[in-house]
Amino acid sequence: MALAFVFSGRAVRKCPALGSLGLLARAHVIMGVISLVGLYFFWVPEVLSEFKYWFPITWYGVVFYLAGQACLFMAQRTVDPSRLVPLLGLKLVVLALINGLLLNIETYGWMQLLAIACTIFSAFLLNNAGRKIPLSSLTWVLLACCGYSLSDICIKLQTGRIGEFGMESLVEQSLLSACLSYTICGIVGALILPFLKRHPAKVWKMAAPFSLAWLIGIVFLFACFEQIGTVNGNIVQSTRGIWAVILGVILSRSGQTYLEEKTSWNIVFRRFVAALLLLLSIFLYNF
Known part of the structure; x- marks a missing residue:
């Protein structure tokens, strides 16, 4: 998924006129078409017979996800992927607050709280590893984290409900969940397109790499949740x-400075340490 963010950053910076909403719509139309093909292979009769059971939570997840994705694209106009992607670790804090305090569906010991603290500290470390991230961009990142977090909760509920359709394999269950969600995303993207400024066909080529990389990553994410x-x-x-x-x-180092500013090895080291803190979080949370 890190590669997907590089591709989306490339699109919004090389085609500024495309805009965040333009990329959002086109990328999800592409993903929607692929997901529609996937539905043919993973379809089960319960998708129609149990429509009222799975659709509402899936729709909420799609809305929250698209809102978060739009905010992320806004942030990518000024924040490099190597700093933006680790900052999304702040989503963990939002999820913990929602699951632990609002929904009261998870409890956390001191090791889990320490893991969350490491995530927060790594985010602040990243903010000081290079030029200061503009407040507006940081706000977009935080809004993206909120959208993603609410979407993740919906994904968990959605995959659980689809799992009741009698599918034996977690892989099939995850693929069906992803195909349903992204088919709906594609429909939303198609409905947005008529209201956007027309662009040459090359903008679709800019959106395609992000679409493919993201869709592959999201299938594994559904299974993981x-x-x-x-x-x-x-x-x-x-x-x-x-x-x-x-x-x-x-x-x-390869000259793609429009995507990543050239920094000293000291700055690179700080960013790497921040990323390693997130690995420490994994260990602490599972201790």
């Missing part, structure tokens, strides 16, 4: 921050 829960799943997901830092070094 169903198996180990949303908070634990998000700690594991935070390892994408390490890959984002490594990709950032590769991009900046």
Whole structure:
């Protein structure tokens, strides 16, 4: 998924006229078409007979997800992927607050609280690893985390309900859940398109790499949430921050400075330490 964020950052920076909403709509139309094909292979009769059971929670998840994704694209206009991706670890804090305080469906010991604290500290460390992140961009990131967190909770409930359809394999269950969600996302994207400014066909080529990388990652994410829960799943997901830092070094050293500013090795080291803190969070949470 770290690679997906690189592709989305490339799209919003190389085609500024495309805009965050333009990328959001086009990328999800592509994902919607792929997911529609996937539905043919994973379809079960209960999708129609139990429509009222699974659709409402899926719809809420789609709305929260698209809102979070739009906020993230706004942040990507000024924040490099190697800093943005680890910052999404703040989603863990939002999830913990929602699950522990509002919904009261999870309890946390002191080791879990320490893991959450490590996540917060790594985010602040990233903010000081290079140029200060603008307050407006940080706000967009926090809003994205809220949208993603609420969507993750919906995903957990959705996959649980679809799991009652009698599917034996967690893989099939996750693929069906993802296909249903992203088919709906594709429909929403298609409805948005007529209200957007027309662009040449090349903008679709810019959106396609993000669409493919993101859709592959999301299938594994659905399975992860169903198996180990949303908070634990998000700690594991935070390892994408390490890959984002490594990709950032590769991009900046290869001359792709429009995506990643060239920084000193000292700054790279700080970002890597921040990403490693997230790995420590995984250990602490599962201790």
